[in-house]
Amino acid sequence: xxxxxxxxxxxxxxxxxxxxxxxxxxxxxxxxxxxxxxxxxxxxxxxxxxxxxxxxxxxxxxxxxxxxxxxxxxxxxxxxxxxxxxxxxxxxxxxxxxxxxxxxxxxxxxxxxxxxxxxxxxxxxxxxxxxxxxxxxxxxxxxxxxxxxxxxxxxxxxxxxxxxxxxxxxxxxxxxxxxxxxxxxxxxxxxxxxxxxxxxxxxxxxxxxxxxxxxxxxxxxxxxxxxxxxxxxxxxxxxxxxxxxxxxxxxxxxxxxxxxxxxxxxxxxxxxxxxxxxxxxxxxxxxxxxxxxxxxxxxxxxxxxxxxxxxxxxxxxxxxxxxxxxxxxxxxxxxxxxxxxxxxxxxxxxxxxxxxxxx
Numbered sequence: 001x002x003x004x005x006x007x008x009x010x011x012x013x014x015x016x017x018x019x020x021x022x023x024x025x026x027x028x029x030x031x032x033x034x035x036x037x038x039x040x041x042x043x044x045x046x047x048x049x050x051x052x053x054x055x056x057x058x059x060x061x062x063x064x065x066x067x068x069x070x071x072x073x074x075x076x077x078x079x080x081x082x083x084x085x086x087x088x089x090x091x092x093x094x095x096x097x098x099x100x101x102x103x104x105x106x107x108x109x110x111x112x113x114x115x116x117x118x119x120x121x122x123x124x125x126x127x128x129x130x131x132x133x134x135x136x137x138x139x140x141x142x143x144x145x146x147x148x149x150x151x152x153x154x155x156x157x158x159x160x161x162x163x164x165x166x167x168x169x170x171x172x173x174x175x176x177x178x179x180x181x182x183x184x185x186x187x188x189x190x191x192x193x194x195x196x197x198x199x200x201x202x203x204x205x206x207x208x209x210x211x212x213x214x215x216x217x218x219x220x221x222x223x224x225x226x227x228x229x230x231x232x233x234x235x236x237x238x239x240x241x242x243x244x245x246x247x248x249x250x251x252x253x254x255x256x257x258x259x260x261x262x263x264x265x266x267x268x269x270x271x272x273x274x275x276x277x278x279x280x281x282x283x284x285x286x287x288x289x290x291x292x293x294x295x296x297x298x299x300x301x302x303x304x305x306x307x308x309x310x311x312x313x314x315x316x317x318x319x320x321x322x323x324x325x326x327x328x329x330x331x332x333x334x335x336x337x338x339x340x341x342x343x344x345x346x347x348x349x350x351x352x353x354x355x356x357x358x359x
Contacts, residue, residue, distance in 0.1 A: 001180070004033035004263035009177055017176035017185065020247060021159035021212065024267050028157060029116075033263040036117050050153050051235070051290075051331065052091035055321035057306070058152075059094025061297040061350075062233055066095070066148045067102045069231040069341070069348045076229065079146035081109040084139060084217070085154035087120065089113070089127030095150070096131055109148075114139055139217045147230035149221060155276065156236050156268040158217075160209045162247060163195060165202050170195055173207075173247075175259070182259040201241070209242045209269055215279035222283035222340050231348055232340040235290055238271030239336065246270035273338050277357050284343045286351040291332025294325055297350040 001009070008026060012018060028035045051058040070079065083092050092113065099105050111133040115121050121135050136142065142149075163170035166189035176185045198208050221232050238246075249258035251265040258267055277285040303322040310318050326332045339348050347356050 002033070002261050002263050004030055005182060005261070007033070008175070008182065008262060009180060012175070012177050012182075017174035017187070019161055020173055020175065021161045023175045023262075024159035027262045027265075027267050028159075030263065035263055035266055036120070038263065050087060050091075051325060051335070052087070052094060052152065054324055055318070056094050056097075057299055057302050057322065058294070058325060059091045060098035061294055061299060061302065062091075062150055062152075062235075063095030063098040064102075065233065065297055065349050066150070066231060067099045067105050070105060070108075070146075070148055071102070072348075073146070073229045073231075073342070073345065075104055075108070076146040077104075077108050079108055079110065079148055079230065080112050080143050080224075082112040082114065082142060082147060082149040084114045084149065084151040085157070086113045086115055086124050087153075089124030091150060091152055092124070092133075093127045093129070096128070110134065110143065112136060112142065114142070139220045142220065142224060144224060144227070146228040147221065147224040147232070149230070149232040151232070151234045151236075153236055155211065155214055155217075155234065155271045156238065157266070158211050158213050160211050160247065160269045162207060162209045162245065162269075163192060165198075165204055165206050165208070167204065168199065170208075182262070184259065202243070206243065207245045209246060209272065211269075211272065211275070214271075214276060218276050218279040218340070222280040225283050225340055225342060229342050229345075233348075234273075234276065234338040234340070235293075235335060236271040236273075237331075237335045238273055240272075240287065241274045242270070242272035271336075273336055276338055280340045282343060283340045284345070284347075285357045286339045286341070286347040286355040287357055288337055288351055288355045289328075289333050290335035290337050291326035291328060293337045293350045296352070299326060 031037060086092055111131060113124055113133055114136050116137050162173040164186060169189035170192045171186040171189040174185050174187050176183055195208060202208060246269045247258060249256040249265040249267050256265045273287055307315055307318055324330045339351055341348055
């Protein structure tokens with residue numbers, strides 16, 4: 001039993017079962033034993049690999065997408081270039097490298113990273129290689145000015161609550177105890193007003209997940225874009241409208257029991273992009289698959305150009321990375337992209353007109 005498991009067991013024994021949201025928050029963010037506070041989770045030596053770690057092309061293309069929107073919106077002379085959950089800083093470093101020749105972009109950009117972990121902040125500072133940046137603990141502290149923002153694999157790690165439909169009511173999944181072992185169970189079914197809209201598209205026994213902390217973050221972002229213009233690109237794994245049990249753990253690049261070793265595995269759930277789009281209103285939104293977005297932004301051409309200077313195993317690894325990002329059988333369809341942008345502008349580069357979502 002991990003130290004965090006022992007703490008959770010004592011808490012549950014004293015006060016009763018806890019929600020999945022409480023469990024995830026403790027496992028990921030506990031100040032002494034939380035996953036993100038005790039270990040480097042990224043890369044081959046960690047537990048998972050994100051798109052920026054797979055290939056520089058991911059960050060380059062998303063950075064140029066932001067820069068094009070900045071130009072299309074009149075190139076504001078001062079704006080926030082932000083990232084939520086920047087990991088080791090790889091994505092922002094690639095964005096800055098790709099946009100260094102966009103006239104005026106770097107001079108106007110105030111690089112801002114929303115990151116609470118001191119260890120990850122240190123890694124991000126190293127990755128940015130001296131480029132001036134500001135670190136914030138919460139999205140609510142973002143400056144009130146034009147905002148051009150990236151969030152890659154950020155929302156999937158936010159704590160969720162999970163419910164199973166029972167007639168007109170919902171039974172919430174809880175973490176309890178069986179002896180000394182953490183187990184999953186369900187609370188008695190209750191009416192849940194926040195899920196009234198899901199009664200029309202679900203049946204008894206179906207599972208729905210909600211992320212209480214996602215909507216306030218989206219509201220902060222969309223409010224700035226509505227007031228001052230900008231663009232937010234959110235890339236994550238998930239789909240349109242939550243359905244089914246997606247709560248999972250990853251350790252050493254493989255699925256693990258999410259209750260087995262609290263604090264030693266990454267806990268995530270699929271992102272409900274419909275809920276994010278609803279929370280963004282009245283900002284405009286567009287939604288597509290990651291593979292489609294990257295290919296429309298020119299990944300195939302960029303990959304071909306980079307491949308010309310590579311040989312042997314390096315060449316093969318580069319081509320494999322491009323496939324991994326875009327192939328429907330790999331990340332291309334599992335990962336989705338949502339754009340938030342001013343309602344009086346067309347969808348940004350990489351999003352087709354049919355990707356726009358009617359409010």
